[in-house]
Amino acid sequence: MRRRLTVTLPDRAGRRQAPRLSAGRLAVHFGLLLCALAFLAPLMLVVSASFSSEKGISEHGYGLLPREFTTRAYEYVMKDPSQLVQAYGVSILVTVVGTAASMLIMSMLAYALAREGFFARRALSFYVVFTMLFSGGLVPMYILMTRYLHLRDSLLALILPYIVVPWSVLLLRTYFRALPSSVIDAARMDGAGELRIFAQVVVPMSGPALATIGMFTMLTYWNDWWQGLLYINDDSLNPVQLWLYRIITNVEAISSNPALAQATSAPIQSLRMAVAVLAITPIIGAFVFLQRYFVRGITVGSVRG
Amino acid sequence: MTHHLSRRTFLAGSAVTAAGLAGVLSACSTSKSGGSNPQLRYQFFTTQALPDATVVQEALNAHLKKAGADFTIKLEPMDMDAFTKRMPLDFASGSAGDIFFTASWLNNYYTNASTGNFLALDDLLPKHAPKLWASFPKNVWDAARVGGRIYGVPNAQLWPYRYGFLARQDIAEKYKLDLQTLNTYEDLEPFLAAVKAGERGKTALYTDNTGAGLPWAAGVMDFDLIGATFGVAVRPDDANLTVLNMYDTDEFRAACQLARKWYKAGYMATNAPSPADAGAAWANGQIMVQLMQVRGTGLPAFPTVGKSLMDPWLTTSGVLGSITAVNRDTQSPERAVALLERLNTDQDFYNLICFGVEGKHYAVTDKSLRRVGFPSGVTAESDRYNPNTDWQFGNQFNAYYRDEAAAKAKLWDEQKKLNESAKPSAALGFTADTDPVKTEVANVSAVVTEYQLRNFSGLVDPSTGVPEFVDRLKKAGIDKIIAEFQKQIGTWRESH
Numbered sequence: 174m175r176r177r178l179t180v181t182l183p184d185r186a187g188r189r190q191a192p193r194l195s196a197g198r199l200a201v202h203f204g205l206l207l208c209a210l211a212f213l214a215p216l217m218l219v220v221s222a223s224f225s226s227e228k229g230i231s232e233h234g235y236g237l238l239p240r241e242f243t244t245r246a247y248e249y250v251m252k253d254p255s256q257l258v259q260a261y262g263v264s265i266l267v268t269v270v271g272t273a274a275s276m277l278i279m280s281m282l283a284y285a286l287a288r289e290g291f292f293a294r295r296a297l298s299f300y301v302v303f304t305m306l307f308s309g310g311l312v313p314m315y316i317l318m319t320r321y322l323h324l325r326d327s328l329l330a331l332i333l334p335y336i337v338v339p340w341s342v343l344l345l346r347t348y349f350r351a352l353p354s355s356v357i358d359a360a361r362m363d364g365a366g367e368l369r370i371f372a373q374v375v376v377p378m379s380g381p382a383l384a385t386i387g388m389f390t391m392l393t394y395w396n397d398w399w400q401g402l403l404y405i406n407d408d409s410l411n412p413v414q415l416w417l418y419r420i421i422t423n424v425e426a427i428s429s430n431p432a433l434a435q436a437t438s439a440p441i442q443s444l445r446m447a448v449a450v451l452a453i454t455p456i457i458g459a460f461v462f463l464q465r466y467f468v469r470g471i472t473v474g475s476v477r478g
Numbered sequence: 479m480t481h482h483l484s485r486r487t488f489l490a491g492s493a494v495t496a497a498g499l500a501g502v503l504s505a506c507s508t509s510k511s512g513g514s515n516p517q518l519r520y521q522f523f524t525t526q527a528l529p530d531a532t533v534v535q536e537a538l539n540a541h542l543k544k545a546g547a548d549f550t551i552k553l554e555p556m557d558m559d560a561f562t563k564r565m566p567l568d569f570a571s572g573s574a575g576d577i578f579f580t581a582s583w584l585n586n587y588y589t590n591a592s593t594g595n596f597l598a599l600d601d602l603l604p605k606h607a608p609k610l611w612a613s614f615p616k617n618v619w620d621a622a623r624v625g626g627r628i629y630g631v632p633n634a635q636l637w638p639y640r641y642g643f644l645a646r647q648d649i650a651e652k653y654k655l656d657l658q659t660l661n662t663y664e665d666l667e668p669f670l671a672a673v674k675a676g677e678r679g680k681t682a683l684y685t686d687n688t689g690a691g692l693p694w695a696a697g698v699m700d701f702d703l704i705g706a707t708f709g710v711a712v713r714p715d716d717a718n719l720t721v722l723n724m725y726d727t728d729e730f731r732a733a734c735q736l737a738r739k740w741y742k743a744g745y746m747a748t749n750a751p752s753p754a755d756a757g758a759a760w761a762n763g764q765i766m767v768q769l770m771q772v773r774g775t776g777l778p779a780f781p782t783v784g785k786s787l788m789d790p791w792l793t794t795s796g797v798l799g800s801i802t803a804v805n806r807d808t809q810s811p812e813r814a815v816a817l818l819e820r821l822n823t824d825q826d827f828y829n830l831i832c833f834g835v836e837g838k839h840y841a842v843t844d845k846s847l848r849r850v851g852f853p854s855g856v857t858a859e860s861d862r863y864n865p866n867t868d869w870q871f872g873n874q875f876n877a878y879y880r881d882e883a884a885a886k887a888k889l890w891d892e893q894k895k896l897n898e899s900a901k902p903s904a905a906l907g908f909t910a911d912t913d914p915v916k917t918e919v920a921n922v923s924a925v926v927t928e929y930q931l932r933n934f935s936g937l938v939d940p941s942t943g944v945p946e947f948v949d950r951l952k953k954a955g956i957d958k959i960i961a962e963f964q965k966q967i968g969t970w971r972e973s974h
Contacts, residue, residue, distance in 0.1 A: 227761075227762050228762050231758070231759050231764045232679070232764070252859050252860055253529075253860070256527075312567060312571065315567045315570070315571050316570075316571040316572075319571060319573050320571060320573060402559070402560050402564075403560075403563070403567070406554060406556070408527060408529055419527065419560075422557060422558065422559045423524075423525045423527070423557055423558070424754075425754040426525045426557075426558045426559075427525050428753075428754050428757030428758055428761060429752075429753030429754050429756075429757045430757075440758075441754055441755070441757070441758040442758055
């Protein structure tokens with residue numbers, strides 16, 4: 174069952190024939206170019222500031238090109254490169270395992286909720302929606318995680334809290350529900366069991382929805398430092414965002430508190446930017462790679478096949 | 479059709495798996511705090527990653543074993559941010575350590591003591607920490623009392639506030655700053671004017687968007703703050719202990735006028751930056767003068783001159799600047815107090831926790847001066863154990879010196895003398911109970927947050943701004959707080 178786009182696309186053949194450079198088209202392109210620059214400029218500022226010297230920033234402010242080029246901020250962050258590598262490793266592991274587990278569980282849950290005949294559908298739906306509106310709060314969560322599940326200093330503490338996101342489950346459920354039931358019936362007629370229907374019929378038909386939710390889930394895991402702040406003491410289990418966050422908060426605490434002053438001064442202004450660059454680089458890479466799914470996923474529902 | 483799951487089973491199964499996975503995936507760990515050789519957990523804050531904390535912990539335990547102690551220690555450093563966020567959760571969930579850092583400004587001592595998170599140490603200290611108990615005069619122990627009981631051990635350091643100013647040495651010499659004739663913040667003005675005129679593109683005076691570095695931020699310390707966040711104080715030399723509204727005093731009005739004048743003259747940045755940015759500019763030499771404490775420690779990397787412009791008073795909030803407290807639920811209260819004794823009186827043990835292992839984390843640079851530095855090839859940044867908060871762990875006067883000037887001047891002896899010669903504030907040992915006036919405290923604090931900064935940073939004209947501020951404070955009920963505290967302080971004095 175192939176899905177096919179039925180929205181009208183620009184006529185490729187026609188465009189190749191005559192690259193009309195009308196004034197209107199130029200204006201549109203110019204506008205878009207400005208837009209693109211407006212999006213790119215802040216990123217450029219961040220990158221350039223991360224390569225500027227502290228003195229340069231203090232005296233001249235930020236610029237699109239580095240002030241007094243230096244790699245001091247990166248040297249400060251990577252004074253022990255093994256820590257950065259370790260932190261990236263933790264983040265990648267947590268993101269990959271977390272996203273995979275989360276997608277498996279959420280899609281199965283959503284599929285069960287989408288099926289009309291499922292006996293616990295109402296009760297489970299209520300359970301999912303309920304947690305969307307009400308939460309136990311931070312303290313009970315902390316007690317559960319540390320006293321009952323004993324997840325302090327465990328990678329599971331970084332994975333479990335985000336493993337089921339009710340909003341994503343509901344989105345997937347809506348998508349699954351919209352799948353033509355005739356396909357599922359046909360599969361059953363052909364002798365497929367529930368597991369096979371789910372894995373070989375429903376999942377392949379739900380690429381865009383799964384990719385969208387997968388992207389969100391991945392970003393959630395990649396960007397999180399809060400769970401680590403609460404549950405991770407062991408430095409070797411720091412995800413990269415937490416590790417970078419700690420560098421920044423520590424340097425800020427030192428530079429804003431004379432009692433903690435060090436004889437050396439960390440390059441706080443460029444350091445912030447270097448940390449931002451290090452934090453977003455991998456996920457930008459992933460975004461470029463997954464963009465086409467993402468764009469298609471956003472338009473889920475507007476495209477029918 | 480027998481080899482696959484039925485629909486019902488699968489749907490239920492997947493749902494149950496999804497909902498219940500969290501329960502299955504759990505590991506087990508046992509807590510060990512009681513027993514014959516219990517491990518005592520020590521939670522403290524750090525502003526540096528301490529990858530070698532476990533190495534130091536082993537050394538500490540080896541030292542304890544040799545000394546015949548019947549307990550071991552487990553170091554649990556947390557970044558300041560994590561410490562702030564996690565300690566309340568640890569208390570609420572009953573997973574706090576055996577001893578921990580607390581202070582008037584972090585992991586709030588007073589709140590934790592009055593809500594019952596800390597163990598009262600009155601009976602334990604004389605028995606299990608005799609040397610420590612004997613090392614402080616009665617009024618210092620009194621300063622640590624909450625509701626009449628001692629809930630923590632103040633760490634000995636320079637207790638009186640020493641607000642004044644610090645100026646870059648080269649600038650002070652260039653513009654001929656005369657420290658001898660300088661006794662008030664007003665006296666700084668000609669110097670600031672000369673710096674402003676002569677150093678184009680630089681900022682003469684430090685300030686940030688929290689208001690630090692302004693005349694009032696320093697001048698406020700001339701009061702004994704019994705309610706720092708809501709403007710209620712007594713004068714430390716007032717034998718009558720009159721509780722007053724700090725914002726309705728001549729000192730406050732004068733500090734605001736001075737700030738206004740300085741602001742208009744352009745001595746400080748017009749848009750006050752964040753503390754981190756201002757701190758960075760100060761460290762980069764972009765700011766010439768900063769009003770701050772002059773204690774002889776925590777100095778910037780460049781040479782400075784400075785002077786304290788206030789009398790040394792021994793106040794409750796000064797003494798409560800760094801405290802170690804014991805968990806009320808600890809399994810071994812006696813041993814926890816014995817650990818406090820060791821941190822405060824066993825120099826080798828204390829320096830081990832402050833500096834790490836000799837040769838690895840620090841090296842003795844001058845034995846007779848007790849001065850230490852980094853081992854060769856190690857810097858402040860690459861050191862794997864360099865908490866740099868000696869005052870957090872125990873008696874700072876037992877610490878090695880980090881700074882050559884401090885070592886040569888025997889700074890600890892100087893500070894010890896200053897502690898002894900500082901006059902105790904009339905209200906030393908009094909801590910106000912805000913519970914009866916909770917609503918007013920919340921309202922007044924909100925007004926303070928809204929009006930204080932713009933007045934004392936010179937953003938508004940104080941001749942109209944301050945009366946408006948005082949009026950709002952009265953409407954928010956500051957007089958009720960004053961009356962309540964006056965009553966409490968009277969009762970407190972009688973019981974003394």
